[in-house]
Amino acid sequence: xxxxxxxxRNEDAVLDIKDQPSFGHWLVLxxxxxxxxxxxxxxVPLLVGINPSIALFASGVGTLVxxxxxxxxxxxxxxxxxxxxxxxxxxxxxxxxxxxxxxxIAAGAVYLLVSLIVSRxxxxxxDKVLPPVVVGPIIIVIGLSLASTAANDAMMNGNVYDxxxxxxxxxxxxxxxxFNMFLKGFPSMIPxxxxxxxxxxxxxxxxIVDLSGVQAAKWFSLPAFNxxxxxxxxxxxxxxxxxxxxxxxxTMTEHMGHVMVLNKLTKRNFFKEPGLHRxxxxxxxxxxxxxxxxxxxxTSYGENIGVLxxxxxxxxxxxxxxAIFAIIFSFVGKVAAVIQSVPSPVIGGISFLLFGMIAAxxxxxxxxxxxDFELKRNLVIASVILVVGIGGTYLQLGNFxxxxxxxxxxxxxxxxxxxxxxxxxxx
Numbered sequence: 001x002x003x004x005x006x007x008x009r010n011e012d013a014v015l016d017i018k019d020q021p022s023f024g025h026w027l028v029l030x031x032x033x034x035x036x037x038x039x040x041x042x043x044v045p046l047l048v049g050i051n052p053s054i055a056l057f058a059s060g061v062g063t064l065v066x067x068x069x070x071x072x073x074x075x076x077x078x079x080x081x082x083x084x085x086x087x088x089x090x091x092x093x094x095x096x097x098x099x100x101x102x103x104x105i106a107a108g109a110v111y112l113l114v115s116l117i118v119s120r121x122x123x124x125x126x127d128k129v130l131p132p133v134v135v136g137p138i139i140i141v142i143g144l145s146l147a148s149t150a151a152n153d154a155m156m157n158g159n160v161y162d163x164x165x166x167x168x169x170x171x172x173x174x175x176x177x178x179f180n181m182f183l184k185g186f187p188s189m190i191p192x193x194x195x196x197x198x199x200x201x202x203x204x205x206x207x208i209v210d211l212s213g214v215q216a217a218k219w220f221s222l223p224a225f226n227x228x229x230x231x232x233x234x235x236x237x238x239x240x241x242x243x244x245x246x247x248x249x250x251t252m253t254e255h256m257g258h259v260m261v262l263n264k265l266t267k268r269n270f271f272k273e274p275g276l277h278r279x280x281x282x283x284x285x286x287x288x289x290x291x292x293x294x295x296x297x298x299t300s301y302g303e304n305i306g307v308l309x310x311x312x313x314x315x316x317x318x319x320x321x322x323a324i325f326a327i328i329f330s331f332v333g334k335v336a337a338v339i340q341s342v343p344s345p346v347i348g349g350i351s352f353l354l355f356g357m358i359a360a361x362x363x364x365x366x367x368x369x370x371x372d373f374e375l376k377r378n379l380v381i382a383s384v385i386l387v388v389g390i391g392g393t394y395l396q397l398g399n400f401x402x403x404x405x406x407x408x409x410x411x412x413x414x415x416x417x418x419x420x421x422x423x424x425x426x427x
Contacts, residue, residue, distance in 0.1 A: 010267045014189055015315040017075055017266060025186055029313055030321030032193035034329070036303045036354070037079045037322070038339045039347045044080035044296050048088045050097065051224030051294075052340070053330045055080045058295030060326030062286030066300075067320050069282030071274045074262060075308060075316045077323070078286050081299040083251050083403060087243045088296060097226050097294065099237040103244030104291030110248035111284025119277035126256075126271045132369035134412040135260050136362045137382045141389030141408050142257050142302055143359030148392075150355055153348030157208075164206055165345040172199030172349030180310060180353075189311050192350060199346035208343050217333035226294030244297070248287075251299050253406045255283055258300040264361050265305070266314050306354025309361060376423040385412040 010016050021029060041059050042052035062078045070076075084107070091099040130138075154169030155161055176195030183191065203209045228234055259270050259279055270279060287297035304322075308314055329335045366382075373379050387393075389408030396402075402410070 008268070010314070012312065013266070013314045014312040015318070017073060017268075017314050017316050019315050020317050021313075021315060025189075026317060026321050028186075028190055028193065029311075029315075029318040030325055032190050032311075033077060033304050033307060033319060033322035034325050035196050035339060035342070036192060036307050036350070037077050037301050037326075039342065039344075040082070040301065040303060041079035041326075042336075042340055044082060044085060048085060048100070048296060049092045050100070050296060053221070053223040053333075053336065054225060054294045055290075055296055056326050056336065057223040057330035058286075058290035058293055059298055060323040060330065061289055061293075062298045063323035063326070064320060065285050065289060066279075066282030067316060067323070069285060070270075070278045072316050072320075073268075073274045074259075074270055074279065075266070075314050075319045076258065076262065076300045077304040077319050078283065078298040079301045080296045081251060081287075083254070083299070084244055084247055084297050087247065091237070091240050091243065095237055095240070096232075098228070098232045098235065099240040100296070101226065101228065101291040101294065102237045103240035104295070104297040105288050106241040106245040107248040107251075107297050108284040108287030108289075108291065110245050111252065111280050111287065114252065115277045115280035115284060118280060119275070123271045123276040126276065129413050129417070130256070130260070131416060132365050133371050133378050133381050134385070134409075134416050136365035136369070136371065137385035138257050138389070138405070138409050138412060139261050139264070139362030139365060140359045141362075141385060141405055142254070142261065143306075143355045143357070143362065144390045145392070145405055146302060146351065146355040146358075147390075150348050150351035153344040153351060155348070156344075164208060165343075165348075168199060168203050168206060168208065168343070169345040169349035169352075171202050172196070172346050173352050175199070176350060176353060189313050192307050192310065192354070195350055196342065196346055199349055200342055203343045203346055208345070209341055210343075211341060214334060214337040214341055217337035219334050220331060221333045223330045224294060227292065231294075248284075251297075252280070253409045254403075255279065255300060257405065257409065258302065258305060261302075261305050261358060261361055262308075264365055265308055302358055303351070303354055306351075306357045309357040310353065375421075376426060377419045377421060380419065381412055381415045384415060385409075 045052045045055040059079045066078050088100050155166050157165050172195055175198045176191050179191035179194045263270055290298050371378055385408045389404050392404045394404050395407055
């Protein structure tokens, strides 16, 4: 593998951000990330009523735009956002996709506006507002808040508990752990891909893979573009703007949480370089583009961050490769259908490990920064963040919903700013 020199290199990484793998390794490592994000990225449009092919296309283009905006310094993948689902479903039912597209553009525009503000006034406030005692628990929440999703994928066949599903999930988890622990060389970098393939083969053996979609899919088909001025005429949808634009403020907290996880993994400070304004710019432009072409708004994916944590392959070339393959496969119906046929227990088995990896990095932040939980202040902050976030607590105001992660982050920030360094009984 050829490697490019950089001012700083994370020696703990197998491939650091600027390291370029050989073509063969790049191909396999990129496909690993493609498999990891595929299920969630196509699930969102399926729930909303949008064709999955355009969501796949939008995620690939959006990721490349994000990499460009962040000067190829941040290894992140952007896929369909779950946070907007309820609002998008209502808009689709009442107005159709034109309203959803306008809402996605409005949400992206909020990111662009905040990016301009941060560019003008800087991001030095981040360290004060988000110290390790807040960041660590938030990252734990980001990982563990997804735990129920992994468990449901692993156990449930529709709404019914299925022991066969659970067996496939445990097999997938076990074989992935074995690959991660006992393989050497290049195979040790792709335990997730090997685990998914092995789990898929086991699922075929026990008969829970539906191949009808693969048989029906065409080899070549254009993504289901839905472009304003081509497929529909412009019209204002105030309900879409009012309903989706404020939610962007919620997804921004998740965005910043993911950047904090990546800071920890890569031993860098992306808030400083390339800058928070660039990460917001990339995320916002991605959603704007998605809204223009016919897809749902996008966001960075914890699943892919989990792969980075497990494999220690942080190369931005690999994430860019996953984006390119996403675009290509959005035109190749058969390939997309094969990936879409991966059953939920395979994804659930992998997710047990990936989501746990994210949470474990939150613990590392607390340990590395030697957070003292003998202090009541630290104990209160961490306790509130963990229970509010993992418990799924949310704030509902009309159509606006503050998700559990956003609410936990907000509580953590407020407590950090208002609580004294020591309680009266400790002075």
